[in-house]
Amino acid sequence: VSAVAGATPAVVSDFGSAIVAAAWQALETVMDPELPLLSIVDLGMIRLVEMPSADSIRISVCPTYSGCPAYRVIRERIREVILKSGVQHVEVREVLTPPWTSDWITERGRAILRESGIAPPIGRFGSNLGNSEHIPCPHCGSVRTERISEFGSTACKAQHRCLECLEPFEYFKCI
Numbered sequence: 001v002s003a004v005a006g007a008t009p010a011v012v013s014d015f016g017s018a019i020v021a022a023a024w025q026a027l028e029t030v031m032d033p034e035l036p037l038l039s040i041v042d043l044g045m046i047r048l049v050e051m052p053s054a055d056s057i058r059i060s061v062c063p064t065y066s067g068c069p070a071y072r073v074i075r076e077r078i079r080e081v082i083l084k085s086g087v088q089h090v091e092v093r094e095v096l097t098p099p100w101t102s103d104w105i106t107e108r109g110r111a112i113l114r115e116s117g118i119a120p121p122i123g124r125f126g127s128n129l130g131n132s133e134h135i136p137c138p139h140c141g142s143v144r145t146e147r148i149s150e151f152g153s154t155a156c157k158a159q160h161r162c163l164e165c166l167e168p169f170e171y172f173k174c175i
């Protein structure tokens with residue numbers, strides 16, 4: 001996973017790596033409360049999973065936006081699923097640098113968005129490209145689309161319409 005770039009190697013033993021792999025799997029079941037289609041792994045929120053000792057796991061999490069009330073819920077869910085996987089101690093560590101941007105959403109996360117009729121963010125955070133008007137339609141792929149509203153069902157999404165297939169769709173903004 002590219003999201004652990006720059007991190008120190010977490011485990012050395014096979015025993016440890018099996019536990020870490022199980023932890024990643026468990027984390028994939030924790031959905032974002034505001035975007036229930038995507039897990040916190042799909043969103044690229046998990047920076048690192050380590051085993052500081054044989055019976056403990058440390059999860060480094062980057063909140064999607066600071067002060068987000070959903071983050072408290074996410075922390076609790078992480079603790080829950082990891083404890084359920086049989087590990088005795090869980091430490092959830094918050095990582096704020098580098099900050100989360102929509103660039104961290106994984107390929108799998110983007111595919112899930114597309115399948116659900118939501119156009120994933122295009123371009124890179126900080127470039128204006130991703131917030132241009134002509135977002136490819138997730139239904140037919142046409143770029144003949146227009147923005148109807150700056151805000152969709154949540155603040156991170158905008159409402160668009162395809163001029164080719166006439167379907168409305170949401171666009172996950174580049175944030």
Ligand SMILES: [Zn+2]
Pocket residue numbers: 137138139140141142162163164165166167
């Ligand atoms: Zn279309």
